[in-house]
Amino acid sequence: MSIPSAGSSGVQKTPTSETVDQTSTSSQAEAPKETVQPSKSEPLSESGKGQRMQESSISEQSRRSQLDTALEKGTSAQTESLKAKEGPDTKPAAGAPAFPKDAAEMAKTSNEDLLKLAKEPGGEEKLKQLSKDFKKDGLTQDEIKQMDRIDSATFRPGAGLTLHGKPEDQETFTQMTRRTMLESPSFRQRMQTINHDPHPLHHTEIEVSRGKGDDKDSTRLSTFSEFQGGRQQVDLNDLEKLPVKPDPSNPEGITQGSVLVHEYAEARKGTQASKTPGKDIDPMKLYEPAHEEAVKAENEYRKDIGQKSQRLMPPKDATRTADSITVHYDDGHSEKLQFKKGLLDKTTVIPKK
Ligand SMILES: [Zn+2]
Numbered sequence: 001m002s003i004p005s006a007g008s009s010g011v012q013k014t015p016t017s018e019t020v021d022q023t024s025t026s027s028q029a030e031a032p033k034e035t036v037q038p039s040k041s042e043p044l045s046e047s048g049k050g051q052r053m054q055e056s057s058i059s060e061q062s063r064r065s066q067l068d069t070a071l072e073k074g075t076s077a078q079t080e081s082l083k084a085k086e087g088p089d090t091k092p093a094a095g096a097p098a099f100p101k102d103a104a105e106m107a108k109t110s111n112e113d114l115l116k117l118a119k120e121p122g123g124e125e126k127l128k129q130l131s132k133d134f135k136k137d138g139l140t141q142d143e144i145k146q147m148d149r150i151d152s153a154t155f156r157p158g159a160g161l162t163l164h165g166k167p168e169d170q171e172t173f174t175q176m177t178r179r180t181m182l183e184s185p186s187f188r189q190r191m192q193t194i195n196h197d198p199h200p201l202h203h204t205e206i207e208v209s210r211g212k213g214d215d216k217d218s219t220r221l222s223t224f225s226e227f228q229g230g231r232q233q234v235d236l237n238d239l240e241k242l243p244v245k246p247d248p249s250n251p252e253g254i255t256q257g258s259v260l261v262h263e264y265a266e267a268r269k270g271t272q273a274s275k276t277p278g279k280d281i282d283p284m285k286l287y288e289p290a291h292e293e294a295v296k297a298e299n300e301y302r303k304d305i306g307q308k309s310q311r312l313m314p315p316k317d318a319t320r321t322a323d324s325i326t327v328h329y330d331d332g333h334s335e336k337l338q339f340k341k342g343l344l345d346k347t348t349v350i351p352k353k
Pocket of ligand 1: 266290292294
């Protein structure tokens with residue numbers, strides 16, 4: 001695996017990274033007991049080396065507050081399903097979804113079933129064949145739609161994208177990416193652009209890891225590395241604590257997909273900005289524009305999945321402390337992500353006043 005980004009090697013990354021937006025005091029007031037101490041927010045200095053801004057991580061993390069229970073449930077369920085999918089190739093389990101034969105049957109196959117089918121032995125090939133079959137007699141609108149779903153369910157990193165990290169972690173992250181592409185047309189488009197961009201200067205890199213929960217771990221969902229062209233480090237242990245789908249009791253909640261969308265968009269923008277030929281780019285100026293683009297992408301995703309509120313644009317989008325990030329939305333609600341020893345510990349929704 002590749003060299004960890006600057007911050008990951010034990011350099012202390014403080015959560016600080018982005019500007020702490022203290023203006024949103026109201027949200028803090030309503031925050032549940034687990035109040036965060038703003039005092040810790042610290043300056044980039046520690047990150048002296050300036051390595052990375054974990055902000056993004058934080059921000060995203062913030063979304064997972066509330067319903068821990070519900071989240072937890074979602075998480076474990078998901079983990080299991082991922083494991084099942086990642087297991088050695090085996091025959092389709094009893095009760096496995098049937099392979100669709102045409103676009104009409106595909107349309108009735110849920111996203112989760114489609115993801116399972118793609119992971120079955122030979123499943124990916126069969127789905128791609130189905131896609132080819134659609135083209136034989138000209139494509140209908142329905143077939144185009146189903147081809148897009150097949151492309152999403154069988155997504156693999158291409159010329160424009162490199163994942164780093166343990167193979168099993170990369171696989172888990174790729175599966176999350178496929179699921180999010182299935183849910184969100186805007187993200188699918190972004191991913192296609194990223195993945196097929198052959199320009200070496202636009203290469204997007206994401207390092208997938210699992211935080212161990214020690215004090216050195218400041219990845220907090222994810223970290224943006226200014227000195228590596230916006231390369232992102234993502235902590236799967238944090239990500240997996242977020243729900244796959246918003247819990248019914250928190251329909252505007254932060255999901256795994258929203259974090260994923262944010263990180264991909266941020267990494268892409270960072271790499272593009274950092275490697276512009278003929279320009280001397282100050283690495284410290286990479287983060288803000290990349291984060292802003294990431295919030296826009298995240299908001300498109302929120303619309304796609306039917307969420308009604310939008311994350312506020314930076315710098316009002318979040319309030320950060322040393323061990324938490326609270327994300328603010330335009331309907332007045334916020335969601336706080338609380339970290340303990342670098343790991344996402346809980347999420348809390350702070351309702352609109
Ligand atoms: Zn960000």
